[in-house]
Amino acid sequence: MGVTLPSAVIVRTLADTPIADLPALLVPALGETLAMVGIVMLVVVLAGTPTAVCLHNMAPGGLFENKAVYGVLSWIVNIGRSLPFLVLMAAIVPFTRFVTGTNIGIAAAVVPMSLAGIPFFARLVENCLREVPRSVTQAARASGGSPLQIIRSAQLGEAFPAILGGLTINTIAMIEYSAIAGTIGAGGIGYVAVTYGYQRFDQTVMIATVVLLIALVTAVQLLGDGLVRATTPHLRRR
Template sequence: MSWDEIVPLLWEGAGQTAAMVGLATLFTVVLGLPLGVALVVFDRGGLRPVPAVKAVLGAVVNVGRSLPFIVLMIAIIPFTRLVVGTTIGTIAVVVPLTVGAVPFFARLVETALREVGGDVVQAAQAMGASRTAIVRKVLLPEALPGIVAGITVTVVALVGYSAMAGTVGGGGLGDLAVRYGYLRFEGQVMVATVVVLIVIVQLIQSLGDLVARRMSHK
């Protein structure tokens, strides 16, 4: 293949990867953030200690994190079909990407929240702040740099997951690498795909680190 043929394929694959990762990141943050907060709030010594709820949530998160993505993607095929009506294509892959990333991100949120000093929370409680106010105005703002760092790590992981999704017709750069680089023995396509993925990951990591540092200084 000539580069005149490869470049448009790379652009298309990169666009599909960006769509998959972008949507999955949005849903992951929306679902994973409250789950991470719940892991802290319901824990022993938390704002609302309910050990039984914490144990259940922790078990669900641990199970979700223990499954390799390729296994998870196949295992939830019926659920994916129920949600989007198909199991092939860019939109369909968003479902397993989200399911796989939510437990991972929730643990990162939990870690970031636990790094908030207990004296800050105690001061808010002494002033009569409600549990909801403490979470919204103390815990989350104080943990924001760590949460941003967690989002960055999650997005990088999602890029890797999206590449694996290409092996089952999920589209994106992974699909391009499989269809052309592997099945058609087009070595230059494989190399170009790897380079593009590395560049994407480096850009995401650099941007995330920059934002986290800015928030940390504030």
């Protein structure tokens, strides 16, 4: 007497993608994810670092203390950090369409990802700058360094290993956001997971995308940890 399988199990089994076909599906998706995250992180670093420097040095005791401007800038950064990415992505669709001419694809994903990543990275870098001993800045001032020289050498230079750690955290967050951006047709691993894995009940694709995301995040974390060790004197000697 044969065993009758539930219809849902039969459909799912027939729909599962053969393992041999996964590379053709996942490799392009991985490339799209890396492109998205790479473009976003370039924007995040270029915009987030100056923002963090301004926050740190406009705060009480900073190089160019200005409580009013600091309060406004800090308030804007807090708003950017407060919105969940999915809500932000949906809320700025008209702005994204105005900037990129579309609300789908990699270009459309870069705008909300950048707006979410800049304030996050700015706060991370600001916290790193706060950890630099004030005596370092005072010594640079006493030696006649200009504000730009103090920021570059005494502040960013001393905080560089910690900033690399923050950059690692931010990059991993952007990988997660890129997966969410897949819901608007941005491409990448998230799009494959939603379109092929979830909507088509393809467990092979779903498991493969999860494993790929874990591997990607792990690789970024290991690379970031290695760079932090290489730039931290007392860790480099170990």
